[in-house]
Amino acid sequence: MIPVAADTHVYIICPAQFATGGPEALHQLGHHLRKKGIKAFMYYIWMNDRKKKRKITTQDPVHSRYRGYSVPYTDSIENHSRHYLITPETYLDPIFDKNVEKVGKIVWWLSVSNYYKILLPKIKKYHRNPLFWIRKLVNPKKLGTLEELKTAGVLHLAHSYYSKVHLEQHGLTIAGRISDYMNKVFFEKADDTFPKKNQVIYNPVKNDFFLQKIIQASPGINWVPISGLSPEQVVQIMNESKVYVDFGYHPGKERMPREACIMRCCLIIGKEGSASFQQDMPIPDAYRFEKKEESIPAIADQITACLANYEYHIPHFSHYRQVLLEEEVAFAQDVNTVFVQMKEQSIQKPVLS
Template structure:
């Protein structure tokens, strides 16, 4: 199509939401007819790692950069993520894009020390969530015409419609996010079964999500998280706090009665869990809009990436 090449920086050998999103973009750019590759980095080494994609991402059929000379050749668009801002002033002779997937992780890791570098060297900002959009335009001070929305989509395995089966009083949670807040709630709601989602394959995750009634997430929500959406598409009711992206209806469009300002409001949280378990199929209808928005994400992502590429070509 042209001489422009897109390189998406991604940590080598890591399986999580951010790396999957980077592979999704690379795959979509290629399907749109562009030259796009992954840029795997490892530790503090600037040179791209010549390694294969993780097994989970082989389905995206991506290629990867093998040397800095091909990246820094003057015709490249390098897409940094908020965990790779250290490399912004070091990688040169290219046009630079910053993709804000996890606002909180950026703040924690950098204490915002490199905001001036970001303001001066980044040509275009991509945001994965409304939460990120407000941070970039209001805190970082980036003009809105330099900010573009490019979100993500969940895997197809979570979007498969299965016959509804008898749901059990099971509450799913991610023990890596907000466990200290959940402990007293778990102790007071022994009448439900609490299942941690950890060390599971995607097939096992979907199996649990199709027999459970609730997924609860009291983490920081540094971006538009995947597991709440995966659970909702599998039919679970979702309960959150109001941190990060969960505070924005655009990111988590569920009724406010399922979002809690005070995570120590154990009595009302317990009452909410009880209400869902006792009236599951009525409560499930409250998530219709959430599921509709999730079902549109893959198509929207394709259009967002197309618009992003057109900015440069």
């Protein structure tokens, strides 16, 4: 639980003019906080300019996809103990900024692997610096390691069940769990009457050589990569496909498998990251496989079965599709559970372990 007062401001750090799953989730959070009367603001970071630590004011920081969420933005953060700063796990510098030292800090773990993907190169670069040992003694730089986050008294929000498990394993203070939801515009484009083709779709960016081995073991199957397509083309190809295959690593609740499920595709997936948890992807285990050589014949057989008997297999994904249809309702409930509006005299910051 995170208590908020009538004069509490919640600042949400977000990349400027950047459209992907993470920024949309951040805007969704701001939108629903404002719906419940909490003063939430986006605080945009120009990612290609953050080393210079200056604001770019000549360009609108709000991406056109997110204007509909109607979350105002600010260029300054008031350094007051009643306020909170929410930042994704990939940008932790503000947590150690003296200019906002009084503000409560919250990390929203939209991804697990992206945290380490950002942190480890920073650690290597810092250690290679010729002045490393002097800085370590005189003015050590905070890099956002898990131990540093504990020392800084940071609260954490889980996004996926996978991230919740990760936070618990490392003894971090979890204030709650809030996922995201698929934009309702996407549901409106799902056409259940669209003729399905005997084709399998996949994201080549998220998959590696293992998928190529599956493709080689599936002669005669039409494999269609989802790459270099407009959003409209992605919608069309998902509407007309029977199967979506994904053996990539799932750092969080990935959007493309959810989109494919909404478009009534059977899902054949691996067990890496959040994909291994029923709580994150509630599909029958018959469609979930270990990413290993001996699994390839069974994977190929299941893909063939889904293509040949699509009408038999697709109802097995109805539960997951219904969960996706209700994600926004669940999101609003989670926001209400985590952010609790309190009377003035009863406001106290959460006790940190």
